[in-house]
Amino acid sequence: MYFKRKIDGFLADWKNNHSRKPLIVKGARQIGKTESILHFANENYENVVYINFALDKKYTTIVNDGYDVETVVKNITLINPSTRFIPDKTLIVFDEIQEYPDIATSLKAFNLDKRYDVICSGSMLGINYRKIHSNSVGSKTDYEMFSMDFEEFLWAKGYEDKAINSILEHMISLTPFSETELSVYKSLFLDYCVLGGMPDVIKGYIKTGTFSQSLEIQGQIRLDYEEDVRKYAEGLDQAKIISVYRSIPAQLAKENKKFQFSIIDKKARSREYTGCIEWLIDAGVVTECKCLNYPELPLKGNVDNSKYKLYYPDTGLLISTLDEEAQEDLRVNKNLGVYKGALYENFVAEAFVKQGLGLFYYKKDNSTLEEDFFVRSKNELIPVEVKSNNDSSKSLNALIKNDRYADIKHGIKLGDFNIGYTNNIYTFPYFCAFMLKAYLHKWD
Structure with a gap:
């Protein structure tokens, strides 16, 4: 059961913007961020790469060798060889980024590269957002989400x-x-x-x-x-x-x-x-x-x-x-x-x-x-x-x-x-x- 949310319209507009930047969806825990993002992803992209840094700790090394897109993509496929990256048809979802705020530094490279769309998400509980913002300023769009309104x-x-x-x-x-x-x-x-x-x-x-x-x-x-x-x-x-x-x-x-x-x-x-x-x-x-x-x-x-x-x-x-x-x-x-x-x-x-x-x-x-x-x-x-x-x-x-x-x-x-x-x-x-x-x- 998926409920229509206000973020649905925002995500559609974001995708339709040809100059779109990587997106960071902020908000408290359990308000439906991940569910809405994945619903949008599966409805609009041929290929979705989903990484949850809280559940998959093995991915918390993917920028250790550099923040450029080629290095990040290579390290993800080394960890999971079945992962596909199709240029212009792939959305990468980095979830629970409060567990791995260094990933935000790679957003500058993804913003310049433009082959893959990126959405990051995480509860504001524990997010050192000042650090994330400073690492990605000018290279991202922010959206703050809340629990369902009336x-x-x-x-x-x-x-x-x-x-x-x-x-x-x-x-x-x-x-x-x-x-x-x-x-x-x-x-x-x-x-x-x-x-x-x-x-x-x-x-x-x-x-x-x-x-x-x-x-x-x-x-x-x-x-x-x-x-x-x-x-x-x-x-x-x-x-x-x-x-x-x-x-x-x-x-x-x-x-x-x-x-x-x-x-x-x-x-x-x-x-x-x-x-x-x-x-x-x-x-x-x-x-x-x-x-x-x-x-x-x-x-x-x-x-x-x-x-x-x-x-x-x-x-x-x-x-x-x-x-x-x-x-x-x-x-x-x-x-x-x-x-x-x-x-x-x-x-x-x-x-x-x-x-x-x-x-x-x-x-x-x-x-x-x-x-x-x-x-x-x-x-x-x-x-x-x-x-x-x-x-x-x-x-x-x-x-x-x-x-x-x-x-x-x-x-x-x-x-x-x-x-x-x-x-x-x-x-x-x-x-x-x-x-x-x-x-x-x-x-x-």
């Missing part, structure tokens, strides 16, 4: 692009969803929140129509992430990295979701953990939301590096950390209970990251003025509020109405309600979050 989930459920695009059409025209549309999409969205986007979890759900085994798979993925910390996090306190990762659900359950080291240890100091957080971000297993110094454009460079929020890049993994009673309530009754604020906010952060939108928030010192996220159109800064209830949006209204915030003219509110517009605030159901970047393109 649109990919809808594809897996059998929904066609026409039905999915109608969500965007509703948003642009400000046409409320019908009761049937709202009910169906809300139900699908809640299923997706509980499941997350890990392909193995989605496959079990599609196959059985239930959440059976999803928690077990999610728990194992989290354990595998922690095991990779022990395997790859050299020169850092591995226990501190794991303690940061495990603390995120408790951090998000707070009313003030700013990351606080005291949640981990009352005596903890930020300088002791900074490298640990950076490692987790580089590994792709947490995402960072930066605090703005002031709610104005531009966003980049306008941040307070001492304040940030951390999220799981897959809400299903976050939900799998909750206690057993909450798990049962979520999976059976779809009741998010006391966790709903944290879970919905994490989902929106996840949706933004998967669209390539940056994560920014604002909290004014010694004030109740706080906004969950910010995005931008061509000329506007747009605060985005995630509502877990129907309370008034005091901060959102204050940002829009106060002349001091000159870049802010409108706001967006995501919650458990239909499409609407009042007092310069656009309201959308939670499930619309995955379409926000496309919607913003229509804004100006």
Whole structure:
């Protein structure tokens, strides 16, 4: 069972580009990188050479004699004489390159040679990507992959692009969803929140129509992430990295979701953990939301590096950390209970990251003025509020109405309600979050 993924279109465009360079697909473990690459390879190439440096350690010598194409090809065929290399018809897949980052140096030669296409892949866990980038700068294309987003989930459920695009059409025209549309999409969205986007979890759900085994798979993925910390996090306190990762659900359950080291240890100091957080971000297993110094454009460079929020890049993994009673309530009754604020906010952060939108928030010192996220159109800064209830949006209204915030003219509110517009605030159901970047393109 192969699920259609966003990377499929990117790979097709890459192959159709006559000046294509070797490609490096980055992303966290178990999000479907290898499966998608091999599906594309087998559909589009007469000959595929697949080398997994984690499983086939014997290949971790193929550049010892030089980085030129002839030497690399010769050494591969020495190790496995049955391997064929057909010029202009062969794709070479180097998988798990975090185990053998030296292979990246050969990409310059492959880029100049042009006889063979090359795709490299590896989990960001353990990838010393700075080294890989420096060894291949100018000779590669990068693609960052994530677990399945809500649109990919809808594809897996059998929904066609026409039905999915109608969500965007509703948003642009400000046409409320019908009761049937709202009910169906809300139900699908809640299923997706509980499941997350890990392909193995989605496959079990599609196959059985239930959440059976999803928690077990999610728990194992989290354990595998922690095991990779022990395997790859050299020169850092591995226990501190794991303690940061495990603390995120408790951090998000707070009313003030700013990351606080005291949640981990009352005596903890930020300088002791900074490298640990950076490692987790580089590994792709947490995402960072930066605090703005002031709610104005531009966003980049306008941040307070001492304040940030951390999220799981897959809400299903976050939900799998909750206690057993909450798990049962979520999976059976779809009741998010006391966790709903944290879970919905994490989902929106996840949706933004998967669209390539940056994560920014604002909290004014010694004030109740706080906004969950910010995005931008061509000329506007747009605060985005995630509502877990129907309370008034005091901060959102204050940002829009106060002349001091000159870049802010409108706001967006995501919650458990239909499409609407009042007092310069656009309201959308939670499930619309995955379409926000496309919607913003229509804004100006």
